[in-house]
Each structure stands twice: as structure tokens, then as C-alpha cells.
Amino acid sequence: MEKADLLKMSKEEILALSLQSETDAYCFNCFNCSHCPNCSECSDCSYCSYCSHCSDCSECSYCSHCSYCSDCSECSYCSYCSHCSHCFDCSYCSHCSYCSDCSHCSDYCSYCSHCFGCKGISRAKYMICNVQLTEEEYKKKIKELSS
Numbered sequence: 001m002e003k004a005d006l007l008k009m010s011k012e013e014i015l016a017l018s019l020q021s022e023t024d025a026y027c028f029n030c031f032n033c034s035h036c037p038n039c040s041e042c043s044d045c046s047y048c049s050y051c052s053h054c055s056d057c058s059e060c061s062y063c064s065h066c067s068y069c070s071d072c073s074e075c076s077y078c079s080y081c082s083h084c085s086h087c088f089d090c091s092y093c094s095h096c097s098y099c100s101d102c103s104h105c106s107d108y109c110s111y112c113s114h115c116f117g118c119k120g121i122s123r124a125k126y127m128i129c130n131v132q133l134t135e136e137e138y139k140k141k142i143k144e145l146s147s
Helices: 003-008 011-019 135-146
Strands: 113-116 125-128
Touching: 113 135, 125 135
Parallel strands: 113 125
Antiparallel strands: none
């Protein structure tokens, strides 16, 4: 770290820096993270790398704005996902890849969007439990489920 960078840091940033272990030396503005090299703006994460703005994640890499995820890579804005890759805005998914706006999907779903509770599907859109719906039917049912 350069002297000029240190002099620009706030008290909180300096305290967070002082709590980092040797393996976290290249973290920027992380709080309570463990073994998370090259991460920035993360909190309460462990064994992650190259993540930013994540919280409570473990063993993730290249993720951004995720929370409570584990073993994910290159995901953004996901929560409570595990073993997913390249997903966007998904929640409670497991073993999915290249999905967006999906929830509770699992068993290697891929390239899906706007799916809920699906398993093992590919290139699907507006499905609930592997049943195809119209966009309107899907949105109405999701709204009911959210209430």
C-alpha cells in the first residue's frame, strides 16, 4: 500500500485493513472476511476471491453483489445460491449456470430466465416446476407466491 493511499483512508477503512490476515492483503475495504484475496467492499465472507460487494458468501470467485452464496463463480446480484456460475439475479438456486431472474431452481438448469422451482431444464423461460406458462400467467403466479 502506498503512503498516499493510506493517508486518504477513513478510520473505518484503516481498522478493516488492520484486521485483514496476510492472505487478505489485497482486499480493499472488506470487513470481517477471511482468506479472500483480491476482493473489494465485501463483508463476512470466507475463502472467496476476486469478488466485490458480496456479503456472507463462501468459496465464491468473481461474484458481485451476492449474499449468502457458496461455491459460485461469476454470478451477480444472487442470494442463497450454491454451485452456480454466470447467473444474474437468482435466489435459492443450486447447480445452475447462465440463468437470470430464477428462484428455487436446481439440478443443472442452464440458460434459463424467469423460472421458479425448475429442475434440469435448459433455455427455458416463464416456467414453474418445469411447466411452461405464458409471461402473464407466470407473473401472476409469482405475485401470488410472493404474497
